Amino acid sequence: MFANLRHLFRYRALIRSLVARDLNARYRGSLLGFFWSFVNPLLLLLIYSFVFTVVMPGARPAELQPFALFMFCGILPWSWFSASLLEASNSLIAGSNLVKKVLFPAEVLPITSVLANLVHFCYGLPILGLFLLLYDTQASPVKLVWLPVIVAIQLLLTIGLALLVAALTVLFRDVRDLLANLLTFLFFATPIIYPISLAPASVQPYLNLNPFTHLAVAYQGALFRGGPFTDGDRLLVVAAESVVVFLAGYFLFDRLRDILPEEV
Amino acid sequence: MSGHAIEARDVRKIYRRYSRRRQFSTLKSALLSRSLLRDLRPDDAFEALGGVSFDLDTGRTLGVIGRNGSGKSTLLKLAAGIGKPTSGRITAHGRVSALIELGAGFHPEISGRENVFINGLMLGVPRREISRLFDEIVSFAELESFIDAPVKTYSSGMYMRLGFSVAIHVDPDVLLVDEVLAVGDEAFTHKCLDKFSELRRRGKTTVLVTHSLDLVERFCDEALWLDQGLVRAQGDPRRVIDEYRLDVAGVENAELAAMADQAETASGGAGIVEAGVKPGGPEDLSKAPEGRWGSREVEITRVDLGNAEGRPTHVFETGQGMRIRMGVQAHQVVTDFVFGVGIFDANGTCCYGTNTLIEGGIPESIQGAGEIEFVVDSLDLTPGTYKLDLAVHRANGAPYDYHRQLHVFRVTSHVADVGIYRPHHHWRFSGGVHVEGLR
Numbered sequence: 001m002f003a004n005l006r007h008l009f010r011y012r013a014l015i016r017s018l019v020a021r022d023l024n025a026r027y028r029g030s031l032l033g034f035f036w037s038f039v040n041p042l043l044l045l046l047i048y049s050f051v052f053t054v055v056m057p058g059a060r061p062a063e064l065q066p067f068a069l070f071m072f073c074g075i076l077p078w079s080w081f082s083a084s085l086l087e088a089s090n091s092l093i094a095g096s097n098l099v100k101k102v103l104f105p106a107e108v109l110p111i112t113s114v115l116a117n118l119v120h121f122c123y124g125l126p127i128l129g130l131f132l133l134l135y136d137t138q139a140s141p142v143k144l145v146w147l148p149v150i151v152a153i154q155l156l157l158t159i160g161l162a163l164l165v166a167a168l169t170v171l172f173r174d175v176r177d178l179l180a181n182l183l184t185f186l187f188f189a190t191p192i193i194y195p196i197s198l199a200p201a202s203v204q205p206y207l208n209l210n211p212f213t214h215l216a217v218a219y220q221g222a223l224f225r226g227g228p229f230t231d232g233d234r235l236l237v238v239a240a241e242s243v244v245v246f247l248a249g250y251f252l253f254d255r256l257r258d259i260l261p262e263e264v
Numbered sequence: 265m266s267g268h269a270i271e272a273r274d275v276r277k278i279y280r281r282y283s284r285r286r287q288f289s290t291l292k293s294a295l296l297s298r299s300l301l302r303d304l305r306p307d308d309a310f311e312a313l314g315g316v317s318f319d320l321d322t323g324r325t326l327g328v329i330g331r332n333g334s335g336k337s338t339l340l341k342l343a344a345g346i347g348k349p350t351s352g353r354i355t356a357h358g359r360v361s362a363l364i365e366l367g368a369g370f371h372p373e374i375s376g377r378e379n380v381f382i383n384g385l386m387l388g389v390p391r392r393e394i395s396r397l398f399d400e401i402v403s404f405a406e407l408e409s410f411i412d413a414p415v416k417t418y419s420s421g422m423y424m425r426l427g428f429s430v431a432i433h434v435d436p437d438v439l440l441v442d443e444v445l446a447v448g449d450e451a452f453t454h455k456c457l458d459k460f461s462e463l464r465r466r467g468k469t470t471v472l473v474t475h476s477l478d479l480v481e482r483f484c485d486e487a488l489w490l491d492q493g494l495v496r497a498q499g500d501p502r503r504v505i506d507e508y509r510l511d512v513a514g515v516e517n518a519e520l521a522a523m524a525d526q527a528e529t530a531s532g533g534a535g536i537v538e539a540g541v542k543p544g545g546p547e548d549l550s551k552a553p554e555g556r557w558g559s560r561e562v563e564i565t566r567v568d569l570g571n572a573e574g575r576p577t578h579v580f581e582t583g584q585g586m587r588i589r590m591g592v593q594a595h596q597v598v599t600d601f602v603f604g605v606g607i608f609d610a611n612g613t614c615c616y617g618t619n620t621l622i623e624g625g626i627p628e629s630i631q632g633a634g635e636i637e638f639v640v641d642s643l644d645l646t647p648g649t650y651k652l653d654l655a656v657h658r659a660n661g662a663p664y665d666y667h668r669q670l671h672v673f674r675v676t677s678h679v680a681d682v683g684i685y686r687p688h689h690h691w692r693f694s695g696g697v698h699v700e701g702l703r
Contacts, residue, residue, distance in 0.1 A: 014385035021382055025373035028414070101368040103345045103360065104386045258348040261341075262279060 074192030088162035160246030327480030358437025367427030520578035606653035
């Protein structure tokens, strides 16, 4: 397993090219081109702002202003997470031609899905930054140093899950549909469109079982909230979880590697 | 480098078929019926390879032949490392490049240029080396003016040329080729073969899976014949191919014999007349389909094909002798009769036709049972499938019993010559002309 991981490292140039290809190909033939990477999160922000400021203004807690921006801090990484997993679950089947006919480490494909969406996430960051400056939230720029740490942990977690989902989808095609519903559920089980403080105390332990809760709270802490960064222990927990998930995901993928070409 | 480039030791590959799970094909149904474990158990196993062992020395070219489904492609994939044998071991030493499907993994939306890089990286070539080889790859594929267009605009030929070019330029130590030469135009095929020869000269090892026996004979140092997942023969290509040809002829013979039996039953029994055909026969014989008609005062009761020695067969080598034996039965004394034979190729072209009247035979009488033998000393036809017209009719053409293309035989040849007739011939050279290897 670890030999294969090392082996995978040799294919980093391929992963880089595949990510570039993915980004290139995605917007080929569209008028706005890669501007969609900016426009997509903007539109999402617009929709949530509309819902929470016009349709149900009472739903937002008063101390989180502007609320749309608070949500955006969670939605942006969530989009990366969910899009990665959805794409990864389909990646081996979409690339079945490669898996069956070319000798290369197949985990390259789900990893590419995650990384391509990481790039989209990074495109969204300047927009987030722009609005944070515009609205002058209380967050101090010093806390931004936490951002790469949180991103790195999320990356590890997402790749682990992506490998798991990709391999399982090959064996059971229904994982794809299951996943779409599971992600919707998980979205609402994560304090993204509500602050975790708003959840009843009896529910909070359950929310904390969700690794993405820690990530979302950490993003909000680093980017939105005032005061010092207090989510260090949350990060530690999710970092440990991510390492376990990654190893488990890779282990499973590695075990299934030889039957993948037959089953896709 | 010396020693073995590929070693296979008792390689077995069993493909499992999950028919039950495929039927429902969902995790949900498996969970609901609590039969996940049972459904995960294969219902059926298909043995693609049943213990194949061979060694291929470095620098040799191996041709793998065998009928469809004999495990050739499976063997190649395992040698390439795509999938693992169920048991046994197969190793290829050095950098392996597998031409299993050309251009597998090209992305249609991006340019040929980007695809070349990605394809190369996928085959394990460092970026620097691809940059160095890039121009050569493109010019070999003859795609200089299209390389920056998206691959989706390529014709299938362009697509395959590019795929081939990348795969062959990665400088493999072991090249595995699966029947990819069947595609592409003549000129490109020649170019590919030249490239193979070049690799061979440079001491690279090649495994060629192909149905073209000719290619194996010309290009390979060794041949391996796979039959239902087992090695039937290995060694000198000429010998292996001959054995293979003989076996194929045997199988064809069995098939044709079965067809002959069918024809017998279809037309058997007096009085049965092909539907839609008048007892007098169709208006225009040349357009008539297979069938049997006639008034049956005289009947052809059985037809046997045999070789020069009379041994029954339906497959003949060009130039071999052939005997067509017909049993006849006359239900009354008949004095006006002609026996005829016609040989038609697969297109329905008459290759030869004759009868006893044309050749000056004067009928005396038929009474009761009898036998006619049409003996061909040398069947000088080109390879292909042929059908026979056999008939007994009156001198004015009114048939007693007409068998229209009911009997089939096949002609094989070591040479893929063309036409409908092969004059007995040989070549002679004199002066400064020297030719080797003519058969």
